[in-house]
Amino acid sequence: TQLLEQSPQFLSIQEGENLTVYCNSSSVFSSLQWYRQEPGEGPVLLVTVVTGGEVKKLKRLTFQFGDARKDSSLHITAAQPGDTGLYLCAGPNNAGNMLTFGGGTRLMVKP
Amino acid sequence: GAGVSQSPRYKVAKRGQDVALRCDPISGHVSLFWYQQALGQGPEFLTYFQNEAQLDKSGLPSDRFFAERPEGSVSTLKIQRTQQEDSAVYLCASSLLGTGAYEQYFGPGTRLTVT
Numbered sequence: 001t002q003l004l005e006q007s008p009q010f011l012s013i014q015e016g017e018n019l020t021v022y023c024n025s026s027s028v029f030s031s032l033q034w035y036r037q038e039p040g041e042g043p044v045l046l047v048t049v050v051t052g053g054e055v056k057k058l059k060r061l062t063f064q065f066g067d068a069r070k071d072s073s074l075h076i077t078a079a080q081p082g083d084t085g086l087y088l089c090a091g092p093n094n095a096g097n098m099l100t101f102g103g104g105t106r107l108m109v110k111p
Numbered sequence: 112g113a114g115v116s117q118s119p120r121y122k123v124a125k126r127g128q129d130v131a132l133r134c135d136p137i138s139g140h141v142s143l144f145w146y147q148q149a150l151g152q153g154p155e156f157l158t159y160f161q162n163e164a165q166l167d168k169s170g171l172p173s174d175r176f177f178a179e180r181p182e183g184s185v186s187t188l189k190i191q192r193t194q195q196e197d198s199a200v201y202l203c204a205s206s207l208l209g210t211g212a213y214e215q216y217f218g219p220g221t222r223l224t225v226t
């Protein structure tokens with residue numbers, strides 16, 4: 001079974017601060033996805049990283065896929081209250097027919 | 112809208128009752144997934160359809176859980192004789208491609224509370 005562990009579980013910061021969220025596994029993934037979920041809503045896909053070492057930027061969000069494709073990170077620069085939410089990483093199983101999700105990082109950005 | 116819709120959004124059931132949760136995927140999407148999300152946790156896979164075929168049901172927690180997608184579009188997740196541990200948000204997702212693991216679009220979920 002491929003497991004994804006996210007850290008930290010909870011993060012409360014002030015507006016304007018920077019933060020990094022981690023997603024780690026002992027298994028190799030063909031790709032990893034990052035989602036953000038707000039209360040009462042389903043997860044929304046932010047990005048998919050496919051190549052080991054790949055870096056993708058989405059405005060103030062920077063996503064990195066580890067060289068060995070076992071881990072990923074999400075860095076947010078100058079966090080805003082609108083960034084508040086549950087951040088989830090997910091990867092496909094070997095058959096490619098399901099996603100395994102990490103436990104999530106719950107981020108709160110205070111104004 | 113053109114997104115994934117789920118109904119009802121909230122369901123309260125007494126222990127022992129049967130419930131049926133509906134998912135309307137994005138039109139034309141081949142793959143459909145059901146996930147269970149406990150409070151404060153990430154979603155956990157329940158089952159997967161490609162068109163009308165249920166290709167993987169390994170995540171269904173017991174034989175009280177049953178899912179169908181008879182015409183390859185709308186899907187229903189049925190839980191018989193609900194138990195308190197079934198309380199969770201049930202998420203449905205659809206994907207355009209038959210491979211299923213990429214670009215999944217999620218519905219808002221149905222929050223099930225079993226009392």
